[in-house]
Amino acid sequence: MLALNHSFADALPSMVAEARGADFPDPQIVVLNESLARELGLDREWLRSEDGLRWLTGANGGHATAYAGHQFGQFVPLLGDGRALLLGDLPTADGRVEIQLKGSGPTPFSKPGSDGRGALGPMLREYLVSEFMHAVGISTTHSLAVLTTGETVLRQQGYVPGGIVVRVARSHLRIGSVQYAAVRSPELVEKLIDVAGFETPEDLLATVMERQLNLVAQWMRIGFIHGVMNTDNVALSGETIDYGPCAFTEKFKPSAVFSSIDTRGRYAFGNQPDIMAWNLTRLAEALLPVSNEDAMREVLAEMEPIWHRAWEKHVPAPQALAAADDMTTYNREHHGGPLFIPRNRMLDRAIMSAERDSDVQPYFELLTAVTDPYNAEAGSTWMAEPEGDEGGPFVTYCGT
The missing domain is CATH 1.10.510 (Transferase(Phosphotransferase); domain 1)
Structure with a gap:
């Protein structure tokens, strides 16, 4: 088992609660950020092993962190990680990073009636968008992996595959x-x-x-x-x-x-x-x-x-920029901006293909493009084109 430090819990014991991930029937890695794993000194083969999968789903335990917050302007004195689990932290050349799961099951901070689990689609969204943000130099949490859990969860669109995203941050203090x-x-x-x-x-x-x-x-x-x-x-x-x-x-x-x-x-x-x-x-x-x-x-x-x-x-x-028909096209023509961004419908189609049809190829094609967004050869030409308003208003759902 990988040994992590628990700096957050050790320093702020009154702001955490011990928790562990739910028992999932068949967890499997959908996407693994191999370069990030290598950077953190994590054995990629071990992560894919039975022990590694248990660790990635929180079976070995961790901590849910407490926090408050204004949600849409209304103050709530106690929120906390209701579906997230802080596994611990690792030292790095720049200090340390924390590894946290999202969608790993209920915690002591879960709202009544919450299953604490995640849906695969939103976890794939977080992985891809956060890695795009990192690729264009915008400060962001990193994504280490997305897993399916072998379960289905009930969300707005009905029953969908369960999922977990493993993310890395310098700190989860907010x-x-x-x-x-x-x-x-x-x-x-x-x-x-x-x-x-x-x-x-x-x-x-x-x-x-x-x-x-x-x-x-x-x-x-x-x-x-x-x-x-x-x-x-x-x-x-x-x-x-x-x-x-x-x-x-x-x-x-x-x-x-x-x-x-x-x-x-x-x-x-x-x-x-x-x-x-x-x-x-x-x-x-x-x-x-x-x-x-x-x-x-x-x-x-x-x-x-x-x-x-x-x-x-x-x-x-x-x-x-405000007068431009497409911000991405303007940025790449005038200010060295990225060729590829995760355009809304493009990303939605890729996620639906993975979630509904178990076809991850469109997702990986888009992921390749947006994580090397200045390289014209990283993606297809159509990926760089604006989508416009065709198909009516686009709506995103939290979905987790």
Whole structure:
């Protein structure tokens, strides 16, 4: 069995609960990120073995982490990993990385009636989109593997194959983690600040603000819509996390919304900068038990200048981009942008082929293209072409 450290649980024992993955009848790897496995020093053959599959499905146990969060503007004091399991962490040349499962079964934080499991389709979506984001240099969680579980789960479209995604992050601490600590005690907030690697609450806020505003500017340049920018989905590390109902808009259209759960357009494409500003203000509030209003206001006063610098750096010609028929075509013709992105319907067709027909070839063809997105030979010519609005409005579902 692979030995991992449990730095999160050791440092913040009041913010975890022990858990283990469900007993799955026939787990199998659908896609394995061999380069990432090699980088982490993981034996690829062992990962495919019976012992490796048990480890990848959480049979050996781990921890579910606690956090709070504003979900669509409403504060919930206790959320936590209801279908995720933190296996532990590994040392790397740059520090350490945490390995977490999504879809591995219920935990002590699962909502009543939740099965805690994942569907294969959304796990394939997270794998492919996160690896595309990494390929174009946008800070993100990595995906190590996607597995089928041998079970079916009931979702919006009926019974579908169960799935787990294994993801890697520098840290799974989020704004919601600070909010959870703030509800409990100043001492817990202070401990969390230290564990996150900051000396003061002001330093934490300033650094997270810089990271997240730059991240959103990078999202906007390529047309990425996160779809569920709740405070529990905003990582202190600045990594893009939780790809549930994400999508890409081909046109620089501020009102673009694809998520079925964002019925009022709170997290529309053009709202993302303002929503991140709102989330960062909630972070400042959560830090008040160990700071003061004047100090927090002083840091927040830098938000607008930081955003303008990020916008100018990452979106060099916003008016031209807004006027373009297709953002990807404009970026590759004028600013060295990627040839291939995970266009919505293209990705949806590939996922449906894998989920309904057990045909993973279209998925792997698209994966090859978007993980080498500047190489014209990595994908077919049609993959680089805009899809337009043909076929009516496109809708994404969280599906997990």
